[in-house]
Amino acid sequence: xxxxxxxxxxxxxxxxxxxxxxxxxxxxxxxxxxxxxxxxxxxxxxxxxxxxxxxxxxxxxxxxxxxxxxxxxxxxxxxxxxxxxxxxxxxxxxxxxxxxxxxxxxxxxxxxxxxxxxxxxxxxxxxx
Numbered sequence: 001x002x003x004x005x006x007x008x009x010x011x012x013x014x015x016x017x018x019x020x021x022x023x024x025x026x027x028x029x030x031x032x033x034x035x036x037x038x039x040x041x042x043x044x045x046x047x048x049x050x051x052x053x054x055x056x057x058x059x060x061x062x063x064x065x066x067x068x069x070x071x072x073x074x075x076x077x078x079x080x081x082x083x084x085x086x087x088x089x090x091x092x093x094x095x096x097x098x099x100x101x102x103x104x105x106x107x108x109x110x111x112x113x114x115x116x117x118x119x120x121x122x123x124x125x126x127x128x
Contacts, residue, residue: 001070001075001076001108002111003108004078005081006118006119013043013079015121023077025043026041028044029044029112037073040077041077046081049062049101053093065104072110078112083097111119112127114127
C-alpha cells in the first residue's frame, strides 16, 4: 500500500498520477465499499470515512474497514486529506470524523510500504 496525504487542494492526486501512472481510481465521495477493494487508487478517502460515519458506522467498523483494505487491496494507492490540522471544530460529529480519519489513516500508514506528504504539489517521502 502507498499512502499519500496532505492538505486540501495541494496536488496529491496529480502527484499520484505522475508517480504511479495508470491508476484506476475509486472516488471516496461516491464509491461503494466494494470499489475500495477493486481499484488501484482511492482518492478522497477521508470523504469515504465521512460517508461511512454518516451512514452509522462506528469506530470498530472503521477499524475493520482499515484491516480489510490492508488485506484485500495491499497494492492500492490511497490519497487522503490531512484533516487533523487547524482549529478543532465545535461540532461533535466534525471532531469525531477528524479523530476517526486520523486513526484509520494511521493504521494504513503503519501498513504502507511508502507514505508521502504533498505540499504545494511537491511530494516528500516520509516513510519508505
